[in-house]
Amino acid sequence: MTSAAVSPTMVGRQSQLARVREAYEAAADGEFRAVVLGGEAGVGKTRLLRELGASIGDEAHVLFGQCVDLGDVAAPYAPVTSALRELAGRLGAERLLDAAGPGRILLSALLPELAAGETGEAGDAVRIVDSGGRLHEAVAVLLESVSAERPVVLVVEDLHWVDGSTLALLRFLLRSLAGRVLLVLSYRSEDVGRGHPVRAFLSESDRLRAVDRWELSRLTRGQVRKQMRAITGRTPTDAVLDRVFRRSDGVPFFVEELLDCDDSVPETLRELLLGRYERLSDEAQALLRLVSTGGVRVSHAALAEVFDGPADALDAGAREAVAAGVLVVDGDDYVFRHALVREAVLDDLLPGERARFHARYAAYFERAAEAGRRVAAEISFHWMGAHDAEKAFPATIDAMRQARDAYAYATAGALGERALELWDRVGEPASIAEMSRIVLFSRTAAHLDKAGESARARALLERAIEECAPDDPQLPRLLRDLSRYTYDGNQQRVELLERSLEYLPPGTDDMLRTTVIAELAGRLMVASRYDEALALADEAVELGLRSDAPRYSSVAANIRGVTRAHARGEIDEAFADLARAREYAGSDGAALLRYWVNASDLTHLVGRYEDALHLAEEGMRRAAEIGVARSSGTILMSNAAEPLLELGRLDEARQLVDRAIGMDPPVTYRVYLESCSLWLAIWTGDLAGARELLDNRPATARRIAVDESQVRHPLLRARIELALAEGDPGGALTHAQAAADDLAAPDGSLRSQEAGHTLPLVWAMTRAVRAVRGADERGAGGRAGAVASSGADASGADAALTAVEAVARRVLAGTASWPTHGVWAPMAAAELAGDAPAFRAAIDAAESELAPAHLMPYALLQLARALLAAGERREGRTVLGRARETAAEIGLGLLVAEADAMGHAAGGIGAAAAGADASGADAGSAADAGRRAAASTPDPLAELTARERQVLDLVAEGLSNRQIGERLFISGKTASVHVSAILRKLGASTRTEAARLAAGPPARAG
The missing domain is CATH 1.10.10.10 (Winged helix-like DNA-binding domain superfamily/Winged helix DNA-binding domain)
Structure with a gap:
């Protein structure tokens, strides 16, 4: 009998090893990278990863973890736990905990031996984030902190056996990690078939810039010869090579096994595997x-x-x-x-042999559990394998609780489902589980929902409600929970909460009643049933204080304040309620975050943009302190991005939004972030990107928009604005009519009273009206041509214009008390009037501190249009120059392009000519003199689009087309097209010459 025939050198994988090394070197330079390596069993994945570790040596922390095959429900976080335990051995427990920052206490969920002496928030305050978000963030912070001193390579093998909780953690790490970290994952490709959870994970990873995924191929005939020669020390004969290559199909492991078979050739794969x-x-x-x-x-x-x-x-x-x-x-x-x-x-x-062996392992792990080890999942698995339901059931209940305590909600939910299957196979299950079957349904559903399995959670709760007697005290809680797990319709959630409240008359379970009333108040607010929402919020505030539940008093005060502002325009009272919400929250993390979200949002909507930004940043800092910056904190990043847009700080807003979206936030948060992305794409002139964002919105986001006007109204506004930017006034009118239908009921009454959201929408509606009415002046084929895309005839277009204008005027009249009305009303009035005096009034309004920054260059541009149309060319050119300059300073590529087009259409007035006339208006200042001097020389960059200017800046930095593509999230081919266009427009023959033109002429001495 021969020993293991393993090649002393790795054969045929040098290019793949170089590919992984390249990813490691990029990570070592400070840019997170991930490699996802697939391949059939035996093709050499593990050997390649071990060679990677050997090639890196001690220059990095190389940590290996392996997923465990424990059937359908594996032990949670097993590969990550083993890797972090290895890291703890190298660093020491205290250094490891320090590196985890605010999440140090959560590491005890993975490494119980670190728990000694660790204290922190408990209960719901710790579990702010569903699906273990705080634990995920703690692991991310730990890896990044350690990588600051030495790069970290985390290898997780056998992903095809991964548990749901580990998969959720890996998904988070792929999207949110930064720093000098390389994450390497391997899986057996033939075991990841349709329906396997890893299949969807792989599809998601393919869309991430930082991830490089490929599969190892089999060896060629020549590579098999090299492998055989490396193992045996001699070159095989052609006959032996042919036999081994044919039987192994180039799989390295099979080559090794076949070399051990002497002259015999196994007939089947099973014979080959069992040969030794x-x-x-x-x-x-x-x-x-x-x-x-x-x-x-x-x-x-x-x-x-x-x-x-x-x-x-x-x-x-x-x-x-x-x-x-x-x-x-x-x-x-x-x-x-x-x-x-x-x-x-x-x-x-044999079957009996298998059952006996499983029973022995189960007994061993039970003894280990008595010694303090968390091995309930292993005990459950082995007793299931031993077909002993009486012993498997209590172990499964214990395993579910351990998984919950480790924030492994996917695993906890799966174990809960296993316990429900075992329920009728054991005696006195309620006594063993220390809960009723209904409670087990409820807890299992909660775990599944936190793991993102809301459909399974709802199905379990619906079964529980069917089994529940009308007088069961759990029924109102089940109804409340079902409303929490229902995301498809606000009305359905309202009905479930109202049913729950029917079973909770005053004086019964005040704590539960408080939560139901507070949540119902919030749902009624979303449904615009404001009076009912206010009444319930009042009751919830008082009941929460009496029931010693200040969290729910804080939530209710929050809802009451927001409702007062939007429904009644009671701004001062609203902010007083929000102040109470902060007071009631105390140190409760969840309630505080809710305060910062709503306070920053309302402050933004009333036009106090700097204050809104400071509130959002304060909330972001708190989110980081408690370890939820990359989960719950992402909604605050959205609330910070919005005032940044209004302040004209577009680059900062874009960076914040891109960073937040990269963290894979919940869809309810993502819709707000994507709204910011959409605004940026439209107003910076990336119309193709804006169209892609609009056309590819997920179904869940569309359903949220149906229920929530704060999502729906910005979306309607964006549709109108994009149609206008694309030169489609008919399409803009169609969307404006949809907005009018949304704002006004058939009986003529106004549906929405949320002025902060509706006023910008109304302005967009009036822009559509003006675009259609002005189509003749712009040579767009007349009004009929302007509305052709909507399918309306002339009379239908007139009716639509009249209806949209009527709704716009009624909304403007009904929102006069809102703080920003004085900004939006003159802007809308100017659109409907369309003349120079109206746009002069709009410019005055745009000078207000309450006005978003993009309104000034827009209003200037429209005034220039009106002046040029009226023959006032000198003033028109001056105003046009101001408009272009202001738009360019902010980065509004859409308006810059429109200003250039307007100048050329008006008789060759380009960017330079517009700037020259603008500077001539004020000869008194040194700054204006400088602008005159600059304008006297034609601007070589005037012909470039906003995207081409971005590309040119990166060319000047010396980046290649591929690097430019990575920086701007476009393909290298697209970057090459942009570079070619830049060279052509600038008349430059090389990239270096173009970069010199971008830098401008050298300054003259003296």
């Missing part, structure tokens, strides 16, 4: 069957406990298996040299 095993003694084979039941990896301590013979017999059998190359020793563990061999041995077990 079957040549062992009966005692060694029995030992391997026992090891296979425990998994791919089994510790010596565990094996010694479950082995029923003397220690000498165990050592002899293990030594024989290692010598034969079936097992390898890794530290204190015995590991199958390949998982395929373990699976073949496991399949060779």
Whole structure:
């Protein structure tokens, strides 16, 4: 019998190793990278990753973790736990905890040995974020902090066996990690079929810039020859090579096994895999069957406990298996040299043998649990394998609780479902579980919802409600929870909460009643049932204070304040309520974050943009302090981005939005971030990007827009603005009519009273009206041509124009008390009037501190249009120059392009000419003199689009087309097209010459 035929050198993988090394070097330079490596069993994934670790050596922390095959419900976070435990051994517990920052207490969920002396927030205050968001962030912060001193390479193998909780963590890390970290994942491609959770994960990873995914191919005939020569030390004959290559299909592991078969050729794959095993003694084979039941990896301590013979017999059998190359020793563990061999041995077990072995492992893990180890998932798995429901059930309940305490909600939910399946197979299950079947339904549903499995959660709650007696005290809680897990319609959520409240008359379960009333108040506010919402919010505030539930008093005060502002225009009272919400929140993290979200949003809507930004940033700092900056904190990033847009700080807003979206926030937060992205794309002139964002909105986001006007109205506004920017006034009118229908009921009454959102929408509606009415003047084929895309005839267009204008005027009249009315009303009036005096009034309004920054260049541009149309060319050119200059300073590429087009259409007035006339208007200041001097020389960049200017800036930095593409999230080919256009427009023959033109002429001395 020969020993393991393993090649001393890796064959045929040098290019792949170089590819992973390239990713590592990029990560070591400070840019997070991830590699996702697939391939069939035996193709060499593990060997490649071990070679990677050896090539890196001590220059980085290289951490290995392996997913565990425990059937449908694996132990949560097993690969990450083992990797972090290895890191703790290197750094020491205290350094590891310090590196985790605010999430240090949460690491005890993964590494219980670190829990000693750690204290922190408890209960719901800790569990602010669903799906273990705080734990995810703690791991991210830990890896980034450690990587600041030395790069970190985290390798997670066998992703096809991953548990749901680990998969959720890896998804988070892929989207949110920064710093000098390389994440490497491997999976067996043939085991990731349709319906496997990893399949969707792989599709998501393909869309991430930082991720490089590929599959290892089989070896060629020449590479198999090299492998055989490296193993045997001699070149194989053609006949032997042909036989091995044909039977192995180029799979390196099979090549190694076939070389051990001498002249015999196994007929089947099973024979090949069991070849070494079957040549062992009966005692060694029995030992391997026992090891296979425990998994791919089994510790010596565990094996010694479950082995029923003397220690000498165990050592002899293990030594024989290692010598034969079936097992390898890794530290204190015995590991199958390949998982395929373990699976073949496991399949060779007799049913009775399998059950006995599982029972031995279960008993071993029960003893380990008594010693303080968290191994309930293993106990449950093995008792299930032993077909002992009476023992599997309590272990499953314990495993569910342990998974919940580790924020492993996907695992907890799956274990809860297993416990429900076992419920009728055991005696007195309620006594064992210390809960009723209805409560188990409820808790399992909660875990599934937190894991993102809302459909499964709803199905369980619906079953529980069907089984619930009308007088069951759990029924109102189930109805409330079902409303929380229902995301498809606000009205359905209202009805469920109203049903719940019917079972909670005053004086019964005040705590639960407080939560139901507070949540119903919020849902009624969203439904614009403001009077009912206010009444319930009043009750919830008082009930929460009486019930010692200040969190819910804070939430209710929050809702009351927002409702007062939007429904009644009671701004001072609203902010007083928000101040009370902050007071009631105390140190409650969830309530405080809700305060900062609503306070910053309302402050923004009333036009106090600097204050809104400071509030949002204050909330972001608090979110970082409690470890939720990348989860719950992303909504505050949206609330910070919006005032940045209004202040004209577009680059800062874009960076914030891109960073937040990259963290993969919940869809309810993402819709607000994408609204900012849409605004940026339109107003900076990236119309193709804006169209893509609009056309590819997910179904969930569309459903949210149906219920929430604060999502729907910005979306309607964006549709109008994009149609206008694309030169489609008919399309803009169609969207404006949809907006009018949304704002006004058939009986003529106004539906929405949320002035902060409706006023900008009304302005966009009036822009559409003006665009259609002015189509003749701009040569767009007349009004009929302008409305052709909407399918309306002339009379239909007139009716639509009249209806849209009427609704706009009524909304403006009804929102006069809103603080920003004095900005938006003159802007809308100017659109409807369309003359120079009206736009002069709009410019006056745009000078207000309450006016968003983009309104000034827009109003100037429209005044210039009106002046040029009236023949006032000199003043028109002057105003046009001011408009273009102001738009360019902010970065409003849409308006810059429109100003250039207007100048050319008016008789060759380009950017330079417009700037020259503008500077002539005020000859008194040195700044104006400087502008005159600059304008006297034609601007070589005037012909470039906003995107081409971005590309030119990166060319000046020396970036290649591929690097430009990565920076701007476009392909290298698209970057090349932009560079070619830049060279043509500038008359430059090289990239260097273009960069010099971008820098401008050298300054003259003196």
